[in-house]
Amino acid sequence: MEDGETNKDVEVAPALIAVQPNQRSVAVAVGADLRVFNLHAGSAASLVDESGSSFHKDFIRAIRFGAKGKLFVSSGDDKIVKIWSVEYWRCICTVSSEKRVTAVAISNDGSYVCFADKFGVVWVVDLTGYDGNQPLVNKKATPLLSHYCSIITSLEFSLDGQFIVSADRDFKIRVTVFPSNPINGAHEIQSFCLGHTEFVSCVAFVQAQDYPHGLLISGSGDSTVRLWDIVSGALLDTCEVATKAGLLESNNDKSEERDHAVTDLCTILDGLLIAVAIQSFQGIVLLKCNPATRTLSVSKLVSIEGGAFVPTSLGNGASTGILWMVTGVSNLPGSSCPSFARVRAISGFDVEQEPTVVEHDKIPGGEQLLENLQGSASVDDAVFLAAAEAVKTAMCNLLIKKQYPAENRESKKRTRNDKKFKL
Template structure:
């Protein structure tokens, strides 16, 4: 009997737009599809990326971007199995690391000495970085990554370092969060597991840390497809509190709340100098602000910030340490049915400096385009154009919802289908 099963074409996979902000807001980076766009906020101009490591720029969808804690380092990675390390002083690519599988998440150690990345097979790899050579324009020899730990065939969705750099946290689509002691010699592997944070009932989509001067070691917050944000003790893995986004924010704030997984948490971002956490939800036109009471170990909804007038459902959030601004992007690539195959829209929220409950009820403020740092030049660089027909973003939001379901919700196959997939596997690589 002829085989009739067909796998989806990878080229049609929809990739969400991603945004990252320099720690002191010197620059803003946006990735959409294979396109990496950077705007210099200090100079008020677009940045030209220079590839000096002997390779090409990204050739497939970028799935992760990240600035280092000092701002000297920037990393991009994705479906082309390339991890590119950039110097933000010159925006030269100083090294390109080849991955065996597609990359799903990246993290940079607090001192900038190591770059970690996860692949779709559930392995976390690590590569060392020549911190002293970051200011130069010459690319260093491309390094080979070493395996550091594994989640055993589960797609890793997020990677984070604890605020003090002692722990390395990884999350996967099988509901698990693993806290690992970051070793002194990570190239030799990370063998000491500190704890597991277990409690989510769907894929864990994102991680972030909340910390203050009184609590320098910080606490872990996680978002999930089960419509919850959870607060954890990093060291013990103990669940401290659970905030049900769908119930506490109110179903009237969501579009299509009856649909499966439409209220999945897609991204988290902590607001600097506060205990506020911004939450992006898959069908929410805006963000939810959560307040962490670190003394009481509680997590509560402070405010729902709606964005009126257009279909803006954030796919990625970012802040800088110094600005008190929350940067958001919505958009997707590979939208072949639309006039533009890739769409991106950037918005900014301000007025987070004062964090008393009364002030939170009055603010924050969604900035207009002419109030956005960088203005029209920034929007033209990051979005591709200044004005965009907002109606098409509803189509993009639906495409992203389908894409996330395919990527993160585990598929159930019949015995026949599994055997067919085994026969069609093409993951044997030539050893060089």
């Protein structure tokens, strides 16, 4: 990477998981395949798309339930954003994107769907007044804000809906005032949260009595989780999770940090606990957030035995104390099982219990859920580990900016093909 050389390995896509806030449904995406299990009915949900187009044709990179659980959004490399009504799992709207989509978010009241593309532009789709009875036709996205050619990795609305937070690969977190009429664009920047030394991979909010917007937490390729006040942009605390987990020594080695990037985080019990997934850790790191003292600390390491399970995505229903995890990949080169997903769950997140991995026969939805969300292919530990390494390489290629020696920079300037010639 120091030479600026591009890795030519085949691109892969990690498996993703999302949980409806009331935990009625769990969704898993692997490659272009979207699988949904209805826990209330105890069966797989049948997705209906009457838009005239097929389901996703390329890797799904982002999935999200709305705060009220009525809407679901999926999008990715096919430049298509699909908005689903969760009640009947019907696609109510298909919106085209100019570029590949990297992140999605739904406003707290369900009136707006936002998505970010690979060129750093955030777009908004207006759903104001939609009653959920009929499909929406001819809906188009309009630009909301831009990070100017920096890949946006995560989007999140503040708890009160007043701000939208966008994070990118250039270490930045931007806090923007979400306007009353976002179709005209968002022009007021509240703050920048600056302090990460590598790409920001994920953000989320925790509840705090003195902060109606919530306190922001962020994970990064620098192996840290950080706590922020979004109004001022002040960094409140930093937790070196990889170091605390014993995966990384405190030697400020950038290459080592990249091997232990934070890939996802998920709040539990209104943010009092934060589950953190790290690239090389077979399990999760549990952090404790103390809003009163505005601090983060490591609470527990939860290892997953019986297989090389390195989570690629985390999800949690707000009404339960169950954390859902998925590991998996699509398009894994040289494997007899190029696409697979494996789902696990952890329960016992309260003061009287120790968090434990739920056995397969006791997982909500049981074997039926696992069969529908995972597929039936048998996967051994070697494939799991190969998948984890492939995801790590893909994230590195996409998000870590390449550094070129001075002589290489001048050569590339002379040979670039986007020069403007005067006529």
